Amino acid sequence: MAHSGKRRGKYSMSKLRQFLQDAETKAFDQGHRATIKFNIGKYNAAVQRGLTQYSDHELARERASYIKTQTINNLDKYLMEFEANFTARGGKVIWARDAQEALKEIGEIMKRKRARSVVKSKSMTTEEIHLNEYLEKNGIETVETDLGEYIVQLAEQRPYHIVTPAMHMSKEDIRDLFVRKLGIPPTDNAEELVGVARTLLREKYTSAEVGITGGNFLIADVGGVAVTENEGNGRLSTAFPKTHIAIVGIEKMIPSIMDLDLFWPLLSTSGTGQGITVYNTIFTGPRQSKEKDGPEEMYVVLLDNGRTDLLALPEKREALNCIRCGACLNVCPVYKNIGGHTYETTYSGPIGSVITPHLSGMAENKHLSFASSLCGACTSVCPVKINIHNLLLLNRKQSVDEGMAESQERTAIKLWMRAMKSRTLMNLAPAGIKNFVLRYVQKDSWSKRREPLQAAPKSFNQLWKEKRGR
Numbered sequence: 419m420a421h422s423g424k425r426r427g428k429y430s431m432s433k434l435r436q437f438l439q440d441a442e443t444k445a446f447d448q449g450h451r452a453t454i455k456f457n458i459g460k461y462n463a464a465v466q467r468g469l470t471q472y473s474d475h476e477l478a479r480e481r482a483s484y485i486k487t488q489t490i491n492n493l494d495k496y497l498m499e500f501e502a503n504f505t506a507r508g509g510k511v512i513w514a515r516d517a518q519e520a521l522k523e524i525g526e527i528m529k530r531k532r533a534r535s536v537v538k539s540k541s542m543t544t545e546e547i548h549l550n551e552y553l554e555k556n557g558i559e560t561v562e563t564d565l566g567e568y569i570v571q572l573a574e575q576r577p578y579h580i581v582t583p584a585m586h587m588s589k590e591d592i593r594d595l596f597v598r599k600l601g602i603p604p605t606d607n608a609e610e611l612v613g614v615a616r617t618l619l620r621e622k623y624t625s626a627e628v629g630i631t632g633g634n635f636l637i638a639d640v641g642g643v644a645v646t647e648n649e650g651n652g653r654l655s656t657a658f659p660k661t662h663i664a665i666v667g668i669e670k671m672i673p674s675i676m677d678l679d680l681f682w683p684l685l686s687t688s689g690t691g692q693g694i695t696v697y698n699t700i701f702t703g704p705r706q707s708k709e710k711d712g713p714e715e716m717y718v719v720l721l722d723n724g725r726t727d728l729l730a731l732p733e734k735r736e737a738l739n740c741i742r743c744g745a746c747l748n749v750c751p752v753y754k755n756i757g758g759h760t761y762e763t764t765y766s767g768p769i770g771s772v773i774t775p776h777l778s779g780m781a782e783n784k785h786l787s788f789a790s791s792l793c794g795a796c797t798s799v800c801p802v803k804i805n806i807h808n809l810l811l812l813n814r815k816q817s818v819d820e821g822m823a824e825s826q827e828r829t830a831i832k833l834w835m836r837a838m839k840s841r842t843l844m845n846l847a848p849a850g851i852k853n854f855v856l857r858y859v860q861k862d863s864w865s866k867r868r869e870p871l872q873a874a875p876k877s878f879n880q881l882w883k884e885k886r887g888r
C-alpha cells in the first residue's frame with residue numbers, strides 16, 4: 419500500500435506552522451469572512467428547506483448508515499461483483515493501488531488514443547491523484563467543465579470546497595478573473611459570465627479525445643458508475659469523446675441500483691438543499707451495438723490510495739462511509755473561519771481532517787485532527803451518521819500512541835499531571851509566580867488576542883480553610 423495508517427515519520431513542523439499562519443490570516447480576513455458567510459449561509463438555508471421533503475429524515479440517515487456500513491464491511495465482495503457486471507458489458511476495470519499506478523494507467527490510455535485534449539467533469543478523486551498536473555506535463559490540454567472547477571482552474575487554485583469549489587469567490591472576483599484571463603469586457607451580469615464559460619467549453623467537448631469523470635456511487639449489481647451534477651457538463655464530457663475514463667475511490671460502493679432512491683436525495687439535500695440533483699447519470703459501460711451514442715471505450719479506475727489501510731482499522735473504517743456531500747464542511751465553525759484552502763489538502767473540513775492522515779500520512783497531517791472544537795456539528799448533519807468528531811479524537815490518540823506529540827507538549831503534559839496529582843505542589847507557588855508562568859506559556863497563543871488567563875489570588879485550599887475557620 420502507498421500509505422500506511424500506522425506509518426511513523428518525523429512530524430512535519432513546517433506544514434503545521436504554515437497551517438497556523440494561514441488559519442490566522444484567513445480568520446481575520448474580513449472580506450473572506452463576508453463571502454463565506456454569505457455563500458455558506460445560502461446553502462445552509464437551502465438545506466433546511468430541502469430537509470422538509472423528508473417525513474422521517476432520521477430514519478433515512480439510519481438506513482443509509484446501515485447500508486454503507488454493511489457495504490464497507492464486505493467491500494471485497496462488492497468490488498468483485500461490480501467488476502464482473504461492468505466488464506460483462508464491455509467496460510474495462512483498472513485497479514490502482516495508489517496515485518502513481520492510476521496516473522501510469524491513464525497515461526497509457528492517453529498514448530494509445532493519441533489524446534491531445536481531455537474534458538473533465540468535477541471529481542475530487544482526480545484532484546487527489548493530481549491528474550491535471552500529470553496530463554499537462556505530458557502535453558495534454560485538460561479542461562474542467564464544471565463551472566466552479568473551471569473558475570478555480572483559471573485562477574490556478576485548488577478547489578476550496580468538495581462540492582462547491584469556488585465558494586470563496588464573489589461575483590466580482592469571478593468578473594475580474596474572466597477579464598484578466600479571458601480578455602472579456604467587464605460585466606456584473608452573472609448570466610453573461612456563465613455564457614462566456616459555456617461558449618468556450620462547448621467547443622472543447624466536441625474536440626476532446628477523452629472524457630474524464632469521477633463517480634458518486636459504484637453500483638455493484640448493475641456494474642454502474644453513478645455521476646451526479648447540476649450543469650449537464652458530465653453528460654457532455656462523456657457523450658462526445660470516444661473514450662470515457664471514470665476514476666472512483668473504492669469506498670464509493672453501494673450494493674444495488676435500488677439503493678439510489680435513498681442515496682441520491684440524501685446526497686443532494688445534505689449538500690445543496692436540492693430535492694434531487696439536476697442530472698443523475700448511470701454509466702454501465704461503452705456504447706452497445708444497438709445504442710446511438712456514448713463512448714466506444716469506457717474504463718473505471720478503482721482507486722485505493724490508502725483506503726484499504728483505513729479499512730484495516732475497524733474503529734475508524736466508518737470514515738469510508740462518506741458520500742462527500744459537503745454538509746459537515748458547511749456547519750463546521752473551524753472551516754467557516756479558516757476556509758478550505760488553509761487545510762492544504764484535497765479533502766478539507768471535518769471529514770478531510772479525519773481521512774487525510776490515513777490517505778496522505780499521519781505524521782504530516784495529524785495537526786488537522788487537532789483543528790477542531792469537537793462541537794459535534796459535523797456529526798449531527800452527516801447523512802450517513804459518521805461519528806466524525808469521535809474519529810478526530812481517535813486520530814489524536816493514534817498520533818500520540820505513535821509518538822508524534824512534540825517534545826514540548828509531552829513535557830508540558832507531564833509537568834501538568836505531576837502538579838495536578840499533588841496538592842502540595844499545587845500550593846507551593848503563590849498566585850504571582852503562577853501568573854508569571856501562565857503569561858509566558860500563553861504569550862504566543864491564548865493571550866495574543868485575548869486577556870491572559872489568571873490564577874486566582876487564593877488557592878482552593880486557602881479558601882476552604884478560611885471558610886471552615888481553620
Ligand code: SF4
Nearest residue numbers: 740741743744746800
Ligand atoms: S462525512 Fe458525512 S457530512 Fe461530511 S461529506 Fe461525508 S457524508 Fe457528508
